[in-house]
Amino acid sequence: MTPAPLAARLRDPRGPLFFPVTAYGPDGSLALDVYREHVRQGVEAGAAAVFACCGTGEFHALLPEEFEACVAAAVTAADGRVPVVAGAGYGTALAVRYARLAEAAGADGLLAMPPYLVAAGQEGLLRHYREVAAATALPVIVYQRDNAVFTPATAVELARTAGVIGFKDGLGDLDLMQRVVSAVRTEVPGDFLYFNGLPTAEQTQLAYRAIGIELYSSAVFCFVPEIALAFHAALREEDRTTVARLLDGFYRPFVELRAQGRGYAVSLVKAGVRLRGLDVGEVRPPLHEPHEDHVKQLVRLVERGHALLEGNA
Numbered sequence: 001m002t003p004a005p006l007a008a009r010l011r012d013p014r015g016p017l018f019f020p021v022t023a024y025g026p027d028g029s030l031a032l033d034v035y036r037e038h039v040r041q042g043v044e045a046g047a048a049a050v051f052a053c054c055g056t057g058e059f060h061a062l063l064p065e066e067f068e069a070c071v072a073a074a075v076t077a078a079d080g081r082v083p084v085v086a087g088a089g090y091g092t093a094l095a096v097r098y099a100r101l102a103e104a105a106g107a108d109g110l111l112a113m114p115p116y117l118v119a120a121g122q123e124g125l126l127r128h129y130r131e132v133a134a135a136t137a138l139p140v141i142v143y144q145r146d147n148a149v150f151t152p153a154t155a156v157e158l159a160r161t162a163g164v165i166g167f168k169d170g171l172g173d174l175d176l177m178q179r180v181v182s183a184v185r186t187e188v189p190g191d192f193l194y195f196n197g198l199p200t201a202e203q204t205q206l207a208y209r210a211i212g213i214e215l216y217s218s219a220v221f222c223f224v225p226e227i228a229l230a231f232h233a234a235l236r237e238e239d240r241t242t243v244a245r246l247l248d249g250f251y252r253p254f255v256e257l258r259a260q261g262r263g264y265a266v267s268l269v270k271a272g273v274r275l276r277g278l279d280v281g282e283v284r285p286p287l288h289e290p291h292e293d294h295v296k297q298l299v300r301l302v303e304r305g306h307a308l309l310e311g312n313a
Contacts (some may be wrong), residue, residue, distance in 0.1 A: 002176035005139070006165065011191065020052060021058070024281030032073045034066075039074050051083055085108060085110065086104070096146065100136055122150065126154055130161050133162065168217075193215060196217070203251050253304075
């Protein structure tokens, strides 16, 4: 674990939040050397934090021992330069187990993902996340999406929970998020963190900034960090011209391409990392590889993105 508190290190990031893909070899087993290189490249490119073994990192596909090895590899590659946050999920008992494995591997914090499948009520969700938060000394960011959607009142209780430092939204209901932010601000004064966690979050970040949410995840950073960094800098500098140019010329077309296949939020990103020259392998089932034509479209889109940065498009 790095010495500085996680919340302080995330509050004003110098770059995007990096969600690395998990690398596999030709036989489908973990390729930890490749994974360490992927993380190292991201940190050296300017990532503000590494979120290891989360959605983009195929948390769902990893055995507990693989998860622990990946988190430890990310910690080694980051080498204290940026914090490492690890995913934790499934039912409460397994989420607690993954949380403890992440702590043993040296992670700086946890991204607590939705429980597996069940559509639980607010009381049960609150109990689940409180048990995860109590299981380790690691600070926890709660991830809202799918079957884990919180009322503002429950969000307030989460913010009051020891160890819970933030709330990541993958639902996209801005009315709900505005009410959550307002309720927590009113009832729990302090510096609670909020994250835009939608797929390709850059596409919606202008809207999230308008309600006070500055932090966002960037899967695009995995395979075109220079574009992600340029967009991040333009947002911070309120350079609306550059933001609009990258949204119109790169991010919107990428989102539309991503929508061409189920699971492309992971598999298309992984294809992009391979196109950049790092063989991180294919996705594990039940995800599938993107179609050849979609990969060709990704190649052209990356070329266009680079041209936009150079002012040639």
